[in-house]
Amino acid sequence: MQGSPRIALVAGETSGDLLAGLLLGGLRARWPGLASMGIGGPRMAQQGFDAWWDSERLAVHGFSPELLWRLAGIVRIRSQLRARLLAQRPDVFIGVDAPDFNLGLEARLRGAGIKTAHFVCPSIWAWRPERVEKIRAAADHVLCLFPFEPELLARHGIAASYVGHPLASLIPMAPDRAAARAALGLSPDAPVLAVLPGSRRAEVAHLASVFFQAAAHVQQALPAMQIVVPAVPALHQGLRRIAQRTGMAGRITLVPGRSHEVLAACDLTLIASGTATLEAALFKRPMVIAYRVHPLSYRLMRPRQLQPWVGLPNILCQDFVVPELLQDAATPRALADALLQWLHTPERVDALQQRFTALHESLRRDTARLAADAIGGLLA
Structure with missing residues (x-):
């Protein structure tokens, strides 16, 4: 194509903003004059992205009451966004994860003649396999994070490219624990537990209190344990209140953001299921994965699960390499016992660090360039 493209993107939540920011870096390296707009967060803004709405507006959680309360607003945003994109007609639209929001939008834009790509293959290999039909209708091309996904999509007639996981290039193969502890002001000698109860308000509501109580049990068994909680800035005050309510206010260190430094500094982590578990695996840290959702959400989701694992490290390793404690099993005592097991073995x-090193090597690619090449193919 002549000149620099105009690319619209929608990224939901913190993880989508991170992926989209890295993607935009690759696109801007290829097209320095690129214009980008849509829905995004601070990492995308650093790449010159024009955010019509903030990605936090799309952050919801399962079939919770919060979803019902916010659904009307999300539907209104998508309607307004669709109208604006149809009027301005970008050269390509890229939906970054958020399949419930993006796939329907992509299908409408594609039907109107706008090229579309979807970055992050929806996990049809884990649950909701019926989504494959929506993907086929929505996306001219899918950018896949995991090496087995393009072949799976090809069997359904969907064009796709494996671009690697951008986090695998961003995170060093051998993280510097001592430097991270110094940067965070932590003792270089005492052990560190990282507590990551999620990046969404509803996740924190379901998990933070249980996680803090579990951390208290660990600290009771090991008084020298340093407990660090990296908090999404918008959730920092809520986590502070939960820490006070659980008696942990003076016993944990709340850090606004800086989750990668915290994972580099820690000896182990208690972590909510999601992208952060893959980040912890790439930092080669032992972990205990937990998740709790609204009971109705759990009852609806559980029968549709296609694999025995929920956490990404276990799915990618095809084994229970780290413990998963879900829903009613995720009690403070059970979580603490699982964490202490790592310290005693x-x-x-x-052995886990060897598995995670092999996983890291398999995911490390020049993601920004490969993704830009695939988008370039759509624009040719």
């Missing part, structure tokens, strides 16, 4: 930690 260093040989198990060594």
Whole structure:
């Protein structure tokens, strides 16, 4: 194509903003004059993105009351966004994850003759396989994070490219624990537990109190344990209140953002299921994965699960390499016991780090360039 393209993107939540920011970096390296607009967050803004709405507006959680309360607003945003994109007609639209929001929007734009791509293959290999029909209708091309996905999509007639996971290039193969502890003001000698109860308000509402109580049990068994909680800035005050309510206000360190530094600094982590578990695996940290959702959401989702694993490290390794404690099983005592097991079995930690190193190597690609090449193919 002549000149620099105009690319519209929609990224929901913190993880989508991170992925889209890295993608925009690759696109801007290829087209320095690129114009980008849509829905995004601060990492996208750093790449010159024009955010018509903030990605936080799309952050909801399962079939919770919060979803019902916010649904009308989300539908209104999507309607307004669709009308604006149809009027301005970008050269390509890229939906970054958020399939419930993006796939329907992509299908409407594609039907109107706008090229579309979807970045992050929806996890049809884990649950909701019926989404494959929506993907086929929505996307001219899918950018896949995991190496087995393009072949799976090809069997359904969907064009796709494996671009690697951008986090695998962003995170060093051998993280510097000492430097991270110094940067965070932590003791270099005492052990560190990272507590990550999620990046969405409803996740924090379901998990933070349980996680903080579990951390209290760990600290009771190991008084020298340093507990660090990286908090999405918008959730920082809510986490502070939960810490006070659970008696942990003076016993944990709340850090606005900086989750990668916290994962680099820690010895192990208690973590909500999601993209952050893959980040912890790339930092080669032992972890306990937990998740709680609204009971109705759990009852609806559980029968549709296609694999025995929920956490990404276990799915990618095709094994229970780290514990998963879900819903009623995620009690403070059970979580604490699972965390302490890692500290009592260093040989198990060594074996896990070898598995995670192999996983890291398999996911490390020049994601920004490969993704830009695929988008360039759509624009040719």
